[in-house]
Amino acid sequence: xxxxxxNNSNGRSSETTVIEDVLAVPSQRNTQSLSDAxxxxxxxxxxxxxxxxxxxxxxxxxxxxxxxxxKATPCRQSLKLxxxxxxxxxxxxxxxxxxxxxKERGARNALKALSKSQKKVGVIAxxxxxxxxxxxxxxxLLGIPVTLVMPTRAPLTKVENCRMYDANVIIHGDHxxxxxxxxxxxxxxxxxxxxxxxxxxEIIAGQGTCALEILEQVEDIDAIIVPVGGGGLxxxxxxxxxxxxxxxxxxxxxxESCPSFSEAMKAGKPVPTKVxxxxxxxxxVPTVGANAFHALxxxxxxxxxxxxxxxALAILRLLEIEKAIVEGAGATGFAALISGQLDELKGKRVxxxxxxxxxxxxVIGRMIERGLAADGRLVSFTVSVSDAPGSIVSLxxxxxxxxxxxxxxxxxxxxxxxxxMNVNIRCVVETKSSQHAGELRKCLEENYDRLIWGSQGxx
Numbered sequence: 001x002x003x004x005x006x007n008n009s010n011g012r013s014s015e016t017t018v019i020e021d022v023l024a025v026p027s028q029r030n031t032q033s034l035s036d037a038x039x040x041x042x043x044x045x046x047x048x049x050x051x052x053x054x055x056x057x058x059x060x061x062x063x064x065x066x067x068x069x070x071k072a073t074p075c076r077q078s079l080k081l082x083x084x085x086x087x088x089x090x091x092x093x094x095x096x097x098x099x100x101x102x103k104e105r106g107a108r109n110a111l112k113a114l115s116k117s118q119k120k121v122g123v124i125a126x127x128x129x130x131x132x133x134x135x136x137x138x139x140x141l142l143g144i145p146v147t148l149v150m151p152t153r154a155p156l157t158k159v160e161n162c163r164m165y166d167a168n169v170i171i172h173g174d175h176x177x178x179x180x181x182x183x184x185x186x187x188x189x190x191x192x193x194x195x196x197x198x199x200x201x202e203i204i205a206g207q208g209t210c211a212l213e214i215l216e217q218v219e220d221i222d223a224i225i226v227p228v229g230g231g232g233l234x235x236x237x238x239x240x241x242x243x244x245x246x247x248x249x250x251x252x253x254x255x256e257s258c259p260s261f262s263e264a265m266k267a268g269k270p271v272p273t274k275v276x277x278x279x280x281x282x283x284x285v286p287t288v289g290a291n292a293f294h295a296l297x298x299x300x301x302x303x304x305x306x307x308x309x310x311x312a313l314a315i316l317r318l319l320e321i322e323k324a325i326v327e328g329a330g331a332t333g334f335a336a337l338i339s340g341q342l343d344e345l346k347g348k349r350v351x352x353x354x355x356x357x358x359x360x361x362x363v364i365g366r367m368i369e370r371g372l373a374a375d376g377r378l379v380s381f382t383v384s385v386s387d388a389p390g391s392i393v394s395l396x397x398x399x400x401x402x403x404x405x406x407x408x409x410x411x412x413x414x415x416x417x418x419x420x421m422n423v424n425i426r427c428v429v430e431t432k433s434s435q436h437a438g439e440l441r442k443c444l445e446e447n448y449d450r451l452i453w454g455s456q457g458x459x
Contacts, residue, residue, distance in 0.1 A: 049269035051294035054201050056243040059208035059236060062109040066206060069141065070105055073097060073210075075217040075351065080321045085337045086346040090218050091322065094210065095330055095357030099133040099161075101282075102210055102233055102355045103197065107134030109206030110195050111142050119144050124192040126150075126180035128281050129158030130329075130356050131197030136165035147192060149183040151175050153281065155327075155360045175275045177286045198230025199289030208236025214351055215244060222348035223249035227332040227355055228261045228303075229283030231292030237353075238299035249301040253336040255280040255328075256305050260288045261296070265303060269293070279311045279367065282329030282356055304342065309374040310335040316371025318354070325364070330356035376434025378407070380427065381441070384450035387423045395425055398447060402440045405430045422450075 075092045082089040094102040111123070122145030125135055132148040139146035147168040150159055153175065162169050170186075173179040187194040197203060210233070214224065224241060226234040238250045254261055257278035264270045270288045278284055311328050314335035318324045333352045336342055359367070372378035385391040392411065399406055408428040431437040444451050 049290055049293070051290045052201055054204045054208075054235065054239055054291060054295055056239055058201065058205035059212065059240050062105075062202070062205040063209040063212055065112050066105060066108045066209065069138070070097065070108060070209075072213045072217070075214055078322060081317065081334075084317070084321075087337065088347075088349040089337070090349070090351045091324075091334075092210065092214055092217075092351055092353045093324070094353060094355045095324070095326055099130070099137045100356060100358040101130035101133065101330070102207060102353075103130040104134035104138060105209050106197070106200075106203035106206030106232060106236075107131065107195075108138040108142075109209075110200055110202040111135070111138050111144055113202045114144070114193060118193050121191050121193070122146060123195050124149070124183050124187045124190070125195045125197060126176060126183040127197050128154050128176055128179075128284065129162075129358055130282055132162050132167070132169075133158055133165075133358065135195065136162040136167035139167065140165045147183075147186065147190075149173075149179045149186070151179045153277070155281065155358065155363065157360045158358050161358075175286070176284060177272075177275070196230075196289065198232030198235075198285065199291050200232075201291060204232050204236045204239075204289075204292060204295065206236070207233040208240045210353070211237040211240035215241075218349070218351055220349055221245070221248050221351055223251055223301075223345055223350045225251045225253060225333040225336060225342075225350060225352045227280070227283055227329055227353065228252040228254050228288075229258070229280075229329065230285040231261060231288045231296060233353070233355060234300070235289075235292035235295040239295055242299045250299055251333075251336070251342065252296070252300045252303045253333045254303070254305055255283055255311060255332060256307055258284045258286065259305050260285055261293075262303055262305055264288045264293050265297070279308055279315075279328035279370070280332050282327060283332060302342075304336040304339075306332060306335045306339050306341070309370065310339040312367055312370035313374040314338060314371075315367045316375060319368070324354065325357050325359060326354050327356045327359040328367070330354050372430070376437045377431050379429050379431060379437045379440070380454060381429070381444065382424050382426045382452040383444060383448045384422045385425055385448065387421055391423070392425060395427075398443065399427070399429060399440070402443055403432065403436070404440050 073093050073096050075090055077090050097104055124147040125131060126149045128151060132150055135146050148162055149170045149172050151173045152171055172182045226237055228234045234252055241248050252261055255278045257276045260273040263273045270290050270293050272287050275284050275286050311332055314331040318326045318331055406427060407430050410426040412424040431440060441453055
């Protein structure tokens with residue numbers, strides 16, 4: 001089966017199998033498979049899965065439909081971070097939309113596509129926050145009742161903002177998958193239209209309008225870096241970009257805590273992936289959308305999986321240098337740049353999406369601390385000193401003379417078994433840079449026989 005691309009939409013109904021989402025009952029749908037394998041998935045054979053095509057003209061129509069309320073977000077060059085990363089770096093600032101993320105693009109497009117009768121009954125969705133916010137806000141503007149099922153780990157800020165927009169919020173499940181199952185159950189009971197936040201055709205088309213703005217705002221782009229969770233945003237972007245400017249690289253980035261897209265590429269179809277708590281909670285989707293995956297298999301040029309420490313560091317860099325408060329999911333694309341996994345982009349013009357900025361205030365403090373630790377500016381160590389008056393004073397004086405600041409100190413006797421006349425001193429110290437931390441470590445090694453650099457201690 002061949003897939004039509006670009007502006008050619010004739011005969012579409014004969015080529016697609018319309019589905020609601022990947023969790024629907026398999027026996028209720030027909031199965032449609034690809035006849036060609038993606039070069040990026042390295043598959044020896046094609047695995048059947050179900051999907052619905054999204055076309056470029058869907059994105060063009062979405063841009064017209066949502067432009068009455070949703071205006072273009074800035075896409076500006078960052079001179080400082082360009083110097084830091086070695087790329088000509090532009091940030092597409094989707095966190096500056098009214099609800100703080102790109103999700104409202106697809107939400108408004110999906111809501112405006114409803115029938116008159118469905119608009120009266122209302123819609124339901126499962127979301128960790130940003131999709132919920134988009135539906136709640138635009139549902140209120142359009143007068144459409146919105147019910148939202150949010151997992152218990154959803155950020156408090158997002159939950160309260162959804163309620164502020166008069167949405168009916170139900171807290172259920174430890175993660176997104178459990179929230180989604182509950183939402184489907186309620187949809188059947190109440191006759192509500194379930195709107196998948198990353199797999200519905202209207203959602204993907206709406207998110208793709210971001211790409212059209214990027215092409216209008218930045219010339220001579222070499223690559224676009226996009227965070228991926230369920231895949232709706234990057235699918236819409238990839239369809240638009242590969243239709244208009246196929247030479248531009250599309251790079252997908254996800255957290256190691258939930259690599260659902262990477263696992264799907266390996267398997268050749270969307271597969272369930274274990275979800276663990278992550279700084280990028282908005283990307284913690286256990287199964288990538290089937291429609292999104294189909295759009296991405298042959299359009300994504302590279303996939304990068306980043307460690308949590310680089311997400312924390314990315315948040316810190318953006319806060320310090322760009323003065324931008326960006327949530328973990330929104331900063332994941334930039335995390336790939338500073339992780340050293342995209343060195344081939346040095347010297348090239350790159351657009352990086354900052355796709356969300358909804359983050360709880362208490363979480364910002366934790367993010368900053370983790371970012372400082374990842375940057376080598378917050379260090380911990382344990383030294384063994386003589387259990388005699390003045391030992392802690394001597395240690396503190398040495399740290400002060402090195403220009404570092406003690407944030408926490410702990411004096412421990414009972415758990416040191418090797419020398420009864422010594423004690424452990426555990427310290428958390430703030431330094432000026434990773435180089436400064438190295439100088440402090442060298443000084444400590446010269447003055448103390450026993451030093452453990454890091455969180456472990458002596459026994």
